[in-house]
Amino acid sequence: MKLVTYIAKERALPISSGRLPKEARIGWVQEEMIVDIGLAQQWAVFNHGLPKTQILPTDMQCFLETGSQGLETLSQVAETVDGKDLRSLQVEGKLVARSMQTVTLLSPLPTPRSFRDFYAFEQHVKTARAKRGLDMVPEWYEIPVFYFSNPYTMIGPEAAVEKPWNTEELDYELEVACVIGKAGKDLSVEQAMDYVAGFCILNDWSARDLQRKEMKVGLGPAKGKDFATSLGPWLVTLDELEDRRSENELDLTMVARVNGQELSRGNVRDLTYSFAQMIVQASRNCPLQPGDLIGSGTVGTGCILELGTDVHRWLEPGDEVELEVERLGVLKNKVVDSSC
Secondary structure (H helix, E strand, O other): OEEEEEEEHHHOOOOOOOOOOOOOEEEEEEOOEEEEHHHHHHHHHHHHOOOOOOOOOOOHHHHHHOHHHHHHHHHHHHHHHOOOOHHHOEEOOEEOEEEHHHEEEOOOOOOOOEEEEEOOOHHHHHHHHHHOOOOOOHHHHOOOOEEEOOHHHEEOOOOEEEOOOOOOOEEOOEEEEEEEOOOEOOOOHHHHHHHEEEEEEEEOOEEHHHHHHHHHHOOOOOOOOOOOEEEEEEEEOHHHOHHHEEOOEEOOEEEEEEOOEEEEEEEHHHOOOOHHHHHHHHHOOOOEOOOEEEEOOOOOOOOHHHHOOOOOOOEOOOOEEEEEEOOOEEEEEEEEOOOO
16 A cells, blocks of 8 residues: 555645644545545445444554554455545545545655664765765675664655755755564564565755765764655555565665756665665664664665766755655655745
8 A cells, every 4th residue: 555644735734844734644545546544444434334443543653553453454444445436435524535636745654753764775885985085894794884864854745845054065865765564673684574564765865065074073964964854755565565576675766856857767676785684783772663764875876976066966946856766656845945
């Protein structure tokens, strides 16, 4: 399933990162429509006698915490409404499903419990280090490494990205992320994928001049990343990706465009460390929780830093960045001037 967090456009309010509007709800994508999970369950119970063994939550974090039981209940609800005329279904005058054009999609997971972003594509690491005059360190080949980023700066598709007022080198980063679906600690590679709720596209926006200064201190990145991370457009569950999985490898083409021009292209299978290996590392001596977000790091060629400004200048207000990953959709955002 493709799970979303959304808000009806007629009820939309100004949305700031880190603050989820009380009107936000969760649903799934079906037939170019968003089916509301809570209303669909009510309809299925009242009209088809579906057992009300569990009331499904209306926000993503709480839904993830229901684990396999929640997914099983959701599957029963989806089977009940499957084949029905979605446009005609109502509960107490409320539409069970809405067309895409009538909703605003937020980040599918508006505020992750935590956000670990890994550094797992060798091509990106080699090129990025070479740009700073650095060779690869042998330790990179020994363990997958990550940094913690800010879970309160998540934004969704079509949301504006404010260019930090103190940067001249704004960059995008083409990544994929997984969301943890159940608690676990000290996991094995064989167990790891069983703890994944689903995958989505991630854009780890970066202020390269700020980041460059921070990295010289040896404790970054910090403010070079601490302003926006795009996630979406939806959370795709593993069952939709089975035909593109081979053990722990995912075969999904990744593309980035700026103002319609393709700049980056890669594949999730190019990862040096698989998502299973990343999850194992994240879970060492530390319990993972439902709603934890794990990013892959940037795919090779997946940012202006790698490509060089002779290929494309740094991003400016008015630029539209579009990340597309097979099966995971398109994540589009526009850069705007800072409101500061």
